[in-house]
Amino acid sequence: MQFKNTREFAQQLDQQDKLREYRDQFHFPNVNKKQVIYFTGNSLGLQPKNTQKYVDDIMKDWADLAVEGHFYAEKPWWDYHERLAKPLSKIVGANEAEVTVMNTLTVNLHLLMVSFYQPKGKRYKIICEEKAFPSDQYMLNSQVRFHGYDPDDAIVEIKKREGEHNFRTEDILQTIEEVGEECALILIGGVNYYTGQVFDIKTITKAGHDIGAFVGWDLAHAAGNIKLELHDWDVDFAAWCSYKYMNSGPGNASGCFVHERFHNKKDIPRFEGWWGTSKESRFLMKPEFEPMPNADAWQLSNAPVLALAPYLASLELFDEVGMDMLIEKRNLIVSYLEFILKEIDKEVDSTFEIITPSTQEERATQLSVFLHGEGRALFEYLMKNGVITDWREPNVIRLTPAPFYCSYEDMFVFGQILKQGILDKKNS
Numbered sequence: 001m002q003f004k005n006t007r008e009f010a011q012q013l014d015q016q017d018k019l020r021e022y023r024d025q026f027h028f029p030n031v032n033k034k035q036v037i038y039f040t041g042n043s044l045g046l047q048p049k050n051t052q053k054y055v056d057d058i059m060k061d062w063a064d065l066a067v068e069g070h071f072y073a074e075k076p077w078w079d080y081h082e083r084l085a086k087p088l089s090k091i092v093g094a095n096e097a098e099v100t101v102m103n104t105l106t107v108n109l110h111l112l113m114v115s116f117y118q119p120k121g122k123r124y125k126i127i128c129e130e131k132a133f134p135s136d137q138y139m140l141n142s143q144v145r146f147h148g149y150d151p152d153d154a155i156v157e158i159k160k161r162e163g164e165h166n167f168r169t170e171d172i173l174q175t176i177e178e179v180g181e182e183c184a185l186i187l188i189g190g191v192n193y194y195t196g197q198v199f200d201i202k203t204i205t206k207a208g209h210d211i212g213a214f215v216g217w218d219l220a221h222a223a224g225n226i227k228l229e230l231h232d233w234d235v236d237f238a239a240w241c242s243y244k245y246m247n248s249g250p251g252n253a254s255g256c257f258v259h260e261r262f263h264n265k266k267d268i269p270r271f272e273g274w275w276g277t278s279k280e281s282r283f284l285m286k287p288e289f290e291p292m293p294n295a296d297a298w299q300l301s302n303a304p305v306l307a308l309a310p311y312l313a314s315l316e317l318f319d320e321v322g323m324d325m326l327i328e329k330r331n332l333i334v335s336y337l338e339f340i341l342k343e344i345d346k347e348v349d350s351t352f353e354i355i356t357p358s359t360q361e362e363r364a365t366q367l368s369v370f371l372h373g374e375g376r377a378l379f380e381y382l383m384k385n386g387v388i389t390d391w392r393e394p395n396v397i398r399l400t401p402a403p404f405y406c407s408y409e410d411m412f413v414f415g416q417i418l419k420q421g422i423l424d425k426k427n428s
């Protein structure tokens with residue numbers, strides 16, 4: 001498609017947008033009494049307008065029914081989490097039984113590592129990506145130390161090549177081959193939080209299995225953003241948070257995937273709790289642990305229903321629309337944003353560079369832009385003028401036009417504000 005950097009052209013794209021009515025189903029913040037251009041759906045998604053009702057329903061059931069709400073609420077609390085598994089399984093490409101919702105992301109990765117990081121003999125190393133999200137680094141380091149190893153020795157980071165912004169799949173595969181039978185686990189972020197690079201989950205998972213390692217994925221930036229086929233790709237386990245692309249609210253509950261070949265395995269190491277036991281025996285308070293025959297076996301506590309309610313509200317929107325439609329819009333709006341950025345860059349004489357991969361296979365909704373010169377001042381100018389982006393040291397802003405609620409006209413208006421900001425700085 002031949003793009004144009006005009007308001008009319010952007011409005012035309014909006015008119016053809018099959019998702020355009022969804023924009024109205026989200027709450028936007030205002031700056032200077034105007035609705036913002038929101039580019040941080042990769043960090044905290046906007047609140048769907050139907051969320052309030054889902055939370056209010058729980059509050060009302062609690063007020064009216066108190067403890068009886070566990071069984072007699074319209075959506076009973078004791079198995080409330082099960083309502084999320086079906087819509088979620090479609091988003092991540094899994095069987096319903098392979099998905100559960102519990103705790104928060106870092107907690108879940110720790111719990112899953114109890115099952116999938118079992119260092120023994122010379123097989124004790126973990127392969128991850130260089131400069132992984134800090135929480136993942138702390139998690140991996142502390143797990144390795146917990147098992148009595150030295151992180152400097154036991155953690156092998158995949159490196160980027162000198163002067164390059166992104167990882168090459170061939171380099172990842174080479175590292176996997178080199179570590180070989182010393183590798184116990186490969187754990188990588190499915191979409192890199194900094195650059196937005198999408199990893200080849202299928203190929204990397206297979207390479208990991210070929211050397212006899214478990215392969216897990218942190219899908220914080222992938223769930224609700226990219227097409228996932230976790231079951232068919234034979235991924236061992238994965239976890240993601242729900243507050244980024246999945247719009248479930250700050251710090252909210254995490255989803256987990258455990259491949260069905262690990263269900264019903266009595267000998268799998270696992271930290272256990274009463275919500276992981278079979279429903280038939282859960283209230284018999286028996287001493288033996290009879291695991292649920294699905295990913296729920298990893299559950300510990302009774303479900304945090306007030307946290308699950310917004311997640312369920314959001315999943316119903318995903319279920320209505322489906323990932324394919326979101327991805328179709330994502331590809332077009334991101335290409336349009338890229339076009340606008342390049343146009344502005346020409347007009348203001350090259351002050352920034354897009355560090356996200358340029359191919360549709362290797363990128364999703366996020367474009368990371370490296371700003372030369374006065375990056376921080378420009379970021380602040382954007383914020384003051386109603387463009388919410390986020391800042392990452394040393395000089396990067398991340399722009400995420402979430403397909404649910406961002407418009408093409410937003411991209412055009414953003415371009416105009418960006419250009420004005422750069423020109424103001426140049427002239428001051």
Ligand SMILES: *Cc1c(COP(=O)(O)O)cnc(C)c1O
Nearest residue numbers: 104105106133135189193220241
């Ligand atoms: C956002 C994010 C997290 C956050 O973890 P929480 O436990 O939800 O605070 C972890 N890892 C990655 C890769 C992330 O992008």
